[in-house]
Amino acid sequence: MTNMALLNNIEHHDLRVISGHGPEYGDSINLTPVFPTEFAEAQRDYPILFRKGEDGQYSAVALLGLDKGENLFLTNEGWQGRYIPAIHQRGPFVIGRQNQEIDGETRQEPVIFVDLEDSRVSRSDGHPLFLKHGGNSPYLQHVSHVLRVINKGAEIARPMFAAFEAADLIEPASLEIRLDEHTVYNVPDIYSINEQKLAALEGATLENLHKSGFLRAAYLVLASLPNVSRLIALKNAKRAHDS
Known part of the structure; x- marks a missing residue:
């Protein structure tokens, strides 16, 4: 159950949010969305892969993680990655649009909504959202930044993938993860960048990808793939701990 309210410093002047990560906040997941706007940070910790929806x-x-519902970066002490994906940093907030009068024109401007039913929302514990005199707290400034990363990333994603497809860079990926002689994981239905085709790009296609920033995004995806070895190390450490 949700109760989304437009965040404001009058009704919500004393609102606080408990930060942290755990299964109760939806963090126990082995695949999580990431956006082009966070590829540079995410590629340092996680393999970035592509999925194809029913809409194509x-x-x-x-x-x-390797098993369903398994986040190998989530421990009793919290999230252990150097970078936490934006979708897991946003807490009980989402970005929306609202008509506002600006210079005599009606424009749709981004606004922040908060889920008042979320268990992290409190009037007594956690980070304050507003300062005593009504300004945004450092925590809310951070949330605003995270929501911009998500919002801008969602806008960029479709033209980025269209450009990748036009350049014939996307290919089905075979990801076989071997933990030992007897334990092998295959990650199904995933795609990645064809490294050979990326290296062979030239002319207008290469120039357009470079100018749009999508060329860098493609290389960041490829740079993320060696993080599979880190997942193997984390998984084997977990197995040793659980045995």
Whole structure:
């Protein structure tokens, strides 16, 4: 159950949010969405892969674990990655649009909504959202930044994947993860960038990808793939701990 309210410093002047990560907040997941606007940070910790939806549209995901519902970066002490994907940083907030009068024109401007039913929302514990005199707290400033990363990333994703498809860069990926002689994981239904085709780009296609920033995004995806070895190390450490 949700109760989304437009965040404002009058009704919500004393609102606080408990930060942290755990299964109760939806963090126990082995694949999570990531956006082009966070590829540079995410590629340092997680393999970035592509999934294809029923509508034929691609999206990017970070691989967090090998079993369903497994996040190898989530421990009793919280999230252990150097970078936490934006979708897991936003807490009980989402970005929306609202008509506002600006210079005599009606424009749709981004606004923040908060889920008042979320268990992290409190009037007594956690980070304050507003300062005593009504300004945004450092925590709310951080949330605003995270929501901009998500919003801008969602806008960029579709033209980015369209450009990748036009350049014939997307290919089905075979990801076989071997933990030992007897334990092998295959991650199904995933796609990645064809490294050879990327290296062979030239002319207008190469120039357009470069100018749009999508060329860098493609290389960041490829740079993320060696993080599979980190997942193997985390998984084997977990197995040793659980045995």
